[in-house]
Amino acid sequence: MDISHALAGFGSFALVLVALIVFVENGLLFPxxxxxxxxxxxxxxxxxIGVHWGVVAGVAGVAAIIGGEVGFALGRRYGRRLFRPDARVLKxxxxxxxxRFFARWGSSAIVLARFVPIVRTYVAPAAGMSAMSRGVFTRWNIISGVMWAGVLGLAGFLLGSIPWVATNIEWIMLGIVVITIAPVAVTAVVRSRARSHPSGS
Structure with a gap:
């Protein structure tokens, strides 16, 4: 079965999934x-499958921007109480x-952080905890969301337009899944072993 035709059948559901995951990563502080x-x-x-890349980028960009606004609001409302040394996620x-990243780069950190895993999840609440105004954050948040989604969307589209990629998309997708899951799996294994063999025991 051609995976391209199978994926095309998901239609708007696939876009909803993209929007949901991007929003949760950026807004609900799950890095x-x-x-x-x-x-x-x-x-x-x-x-x-012949869909314009701007559709994917547009959905992802809007979700990232809304997520950033939610993250900023959480940081402003709850501050450092959201984070604990022993937390599994919000460390x-x-x-x-x-x-530190924010202090070094200032407002432009909001744009730069979009392209740095982990950091992009925390930069919005960090901005909310700072003296930055909501208006300044929103301006940079919109710029960063558009740039991030645009760069990734265009890069993916250009790669997908290569005939070899189009005919081997199953393997490309498998590689992307492995690259995505591997760091999380390795981290989970390391933490599990650390809990099983605490130092000094």
């Missing part, structure tokens, strides 16, 4: 979702690293 690779893969598939060390 291990595959936002980058999902948008990239979505654009590759779009090229293979204080990730927040500290993001705050």
């Amino acid at each position: 291990f979702l595959p936002g980058d690779s999902l948008v990239f893969a979505g654009a590759i598939i779009a090229a293979a 204080q060390r990730h927040l500290v690293e993001t705050e």
Whole structure:
């Protein structure tokens, strides 16, 4: 079975899935979702089935922008109470690293962070905890969301337009899935072993 035709059958559901995952990664502070690779893969598939890449990029961009606004609001309302040293997801060390990134690059960190896994999840709440106004954040948030989705969408579309890629999309997708899942799986294994063999025991 041709995977391109199978994926085409998902239609709007696939776009909803892209939007949901991108929103959760950016807005609900869950950094291990595959936002980058999902948008990239979505654009590759779009090229293979004849859908304009701008549709995928547009959906992802809007979801990223809305997610950023939610993350900013959470940071402003709850502050550092969201993060704990022993947390599984919202770790204080990730927040500290993001705050250093933010302090170094200023407002432009909102744009740069979009292209850095983990950091992009925490930059919005970090901005909310800072003295940055909502208006300034929103302006940079929109710019960063459009750039991020546009770059990934166009790159995926151009790659998907290559005949070899179009005819081997099953293997391309498998590779993207492996690359996406591997870091999360490795992290889970390392943490599991660390809990099983605590230092000094």
